[in-house]
Amino acid sequence: MAGFNELIKNYEKIRDYLRDFHIYGYKCRNDFGSRSGRSYDNERRRIENYLSGYIGHDNSVRGKKLFITADTVDLEENPLFITWMTKTFTKNDIMLHFIILDILSIDEGLTLNEITDIIVNDYLSIFEDIKIPDNMTIRNKLKELTGIGFLHSIKKGRTLQYHINRQGIDSLSKDTIDKLLHICGYYQNVFPVGVLGNFIRQRVDNSIVNKPLFSFRHIYLAHTLDDEILLNILMAIREHRNIEFVSTYRRNSNIKVKVLPLKILDNVSSGRRYLAAYNNKYKRYGTYRIDNIKEVVIEDIDDSYDSHVENLSERSEKSWGVTIFNGKKLEKLEVTLIIADDEGYILKRLHREGRHGTIEKISENTYLYSIEVNDVNEMVPWLRTLIGRMISFRCSNEIVEKRFLRDIDAMYEMYGG
Template sequence: MGEFQELIRNFDKIRDYMRDFYIYGFKSRSDFTHKSARTYDNEKRRIESYIGEYMKWEYTKSGKNLFISMDCSKVPVNPLYAAWKSKAFTNNDIMLHFYILDALKNKEIFSIDKLTDVICKRSDQIFDIQTVRNKCNEYHTLGLIAAKKQGKSLYYSLSPDNFEHMLTMAPGLSDAVKFFQGATAFGEIGSFIMDNQNTLNGLFSFKHYYAAHTLEDAILLDLLSAIRNGQAIEFLNYNESGTRISTLDGIPLKIFISAATGRRYLCVYKTRTKRFFNYRLDHIKAVKTLGFCNDTKKHYENLMKNLPNIWGVGFGGESRMEIVCMKLSINEETEAYILERIVREGHDGELIRLEPNVFLYTKEMFDSNDISPWLKTFTGRIIQLEGTNQIVIDRFYKDIKRMKEMYGN
C-alpha cells in the first residue's frame, strides 16, 4: 500500500481534482469514479493541507459536497498558489540545491570538477560529476547560476541577477511584486519571491480577482511561448462536461480574457476548416508544438481585422454576419447615464435617436448569441428586439416570458 505524500509529482492531477471537485463541480465522494476511494481521500488531504481554511462543505442528497469558498477582495495572496509549491523532489535534488548554492555563495567560481570536489568534501558524501553537472545546467537555465566558458571548460558562479541585487537598484520593486502576484497571470512567481523575501502583502486587494485561473497558468505559458515563436500546436481539449477529450491542432494567435468572468480563451486558426476558433483554457489538458508556421503573421492580421465583429468569443457557425436591433425607451433628462453606458459598452454599435426618449441600437457581429446577456441588462427599457438570427431573438423573448411567470408583473 502506497504511503500518503503531501508533495506531488504531476501538477495536472491536482489541477484537475481541484477544479472539478472544489471549484466547478460541488461533487461528493461518490462522484469520484476515476480511481479508488483511497485516491479521493489522499487528494482531499493534500488540498486540505494547502487551503484548509478556505474549504467548506454542505450536505445534499448525494452526500457531503466540498468546495472552496473565499472573499477574493480580502485575500492578500491567492491560496491556490500553494499547489504550485508542492512539487516532489528526490534526496539528491534537495541536498545539491543547498550544497551548490552554499559552495558558490562567496562569489566563488568553480569548474565542474572543482565544484564537485568541494561539495563532496563539505557533505562527506560522494556525488557523481555528471549529477552535479546536470543540476548546474538546470540552475543555469533557470538563471540561478551563471556559466562562463574558459578554454574547454565551463566555470560556474552565482548569477548576479538576483532579487537582492535588483532591490538595491529599484527599492520599490518589492511593492511592485506584491501588486504583480495578484493583478496578473503567473502571479505565483511573485508569491514565490515574497516567500523567499519573507514579506507579506498588506498593500493591495482586488475587487475582481479570479483566483481559480492560476490552475491553468502552466497551459497559458506553453501557449504564449508557441504564439511568440510562431509555432503551430496540437492540444488535448475536454468537452463542457469533461466526459470526452479531443486532439485538436491549429495556429495559436491570441489569448482572450473575459472582463465579466476572468475566464481565458485561446484563439487558434484552424488550417483545415480555414476558420478562427476559441477554446477555454481550463478545458485544455496539454499542449505540444508542431513547428514554425510561415503564415502566422498573415492569420494574426486577419484576426485583428475580424475582432470588431465579435462580441464575446464566438465567430459563428456560418460566414455571413448577424445583425441585432434593439429599440429602447430612455428618459433623456434623468437617464443620460444609460446612453453613456451603451456608447461605452456597445462595441462601436450604432446608436441613433428615433424620437424623444426613444433610441435604436444596432450592432453587426459574427455570433449574436454572445450579446444576449448584455441585452438582458436593459430589461424594462426594451420596446422591441429584432435580429437576423431568429433563434436568438425567440430565446430572448422566451426567457422574458419565463421571468414574468416566475416573478409576476
C-alpha cells in the same frame, strides 16, 4: 503499498479538483464518478492541507460537499498560489541543490569534474552506505540550476565553468526592494502568470516585506490554476511557434489539437480566458478555453505568424465576445428601447457598452439599437439586463430570437406580467 504523500509530481493531478471545489462547490464524493474513491480521498486530503482555513463544507442528503471559500476584499494574495509549492523531489535533488550552491559560494568558476570531485571527497566521503551520484546526475542538476537562474556558465575551451548568479536582489537598496515588492503585490493578483510575482515576494526575507498597498474587489482566484499552461502559450506566441495540446472541452474526452497561437483573450465579465489561434489542419481561426487546455508542447516556428495576427485583428472587428469571423454571414440584431428623459445614464451606458453598435432616436423616449456581430448568442447575457426597457427584439438568428423570447415568456409565468 505506497503511503499517502502530500507532495505531487504533476500539477495537473490536482488542477481539476481545485477548480471543482472553487468554482462549483456543490459536488459530493459520488459526483466524481470517473475517478476512484481512493483518488478522490487523496486529492481532497492534499487540498485540505494546502488550503487550511479556506475550506468549507456543507452536509446534504447526497453527502458532504467541499468548497473553497474566501472574501477577496480581505485577501492580500491568492491563497491558491500555495498549491504551486507542492512539487515532490528526490533525495538527490535536495542534496545536490544545497551542496552545489555551497561549493560555488566558496570557489567559483569550477567545471563539472571539479565539482564532482569536491562533492565525492569533501561532502559525501564522511557518510557510510551512501549512493554517490554519477557525473550525468550532477551535470543535469547544474543544467537545471543554470536554467532557473541560480547559476550561470562560461565556456572555457571545451568545458563549462559554473558561477553563482549574484546579480539579483542582494545588490539593490532596501528602498528599491520595497518598491519592487509593492509592484509584485499588484502584479500577482492582476497580470497573467501572477504566481511569478508571488514567488518573488516569497524569496525575500519576510522582515522587509511590507503589507501590500492594494485591495481588490474582484480577483479571479482560479486563474492561477492555468498559469503553467498560459506561460507555455505565451512563450510560443513570443517565438511565433506552433503548439500541440490536449483539449478537454468535451466531457470525458481528450482531443489533441495543433494550432498557431496568436493572442490571449480575457473576458472581464465572466473571468474566462481564451486562446485565439489558427488551425492549419482546418484552415480556420478559433478560440479555445484555457481552462480546458493541458499538456502544451511547443513545436516548430511558423513564418506565417504576422499575417495571421493581422487577419485575426480584421476578423475580430465585428466580434462581441470571442467568436472569430470565418466567412459565415454576420448576424444582425435590432432592439427597440424606451428610455425616459431623466434616464440619460442609460444612453451613456449603451454608448459605453454597446461596442460598435449604433443608437438611433426614432421617437420621443424611443431608441433603436442595432448591431452586426459574428455571433449574437454572445450578447444574450448583456441583453437580459435591458429586458425591462425593450419594446421589440429582432434577430437574424432565429434560434437565438426564439430562445430569448421564450425565456421572457417563462419569466412572466414565474413572476407575473
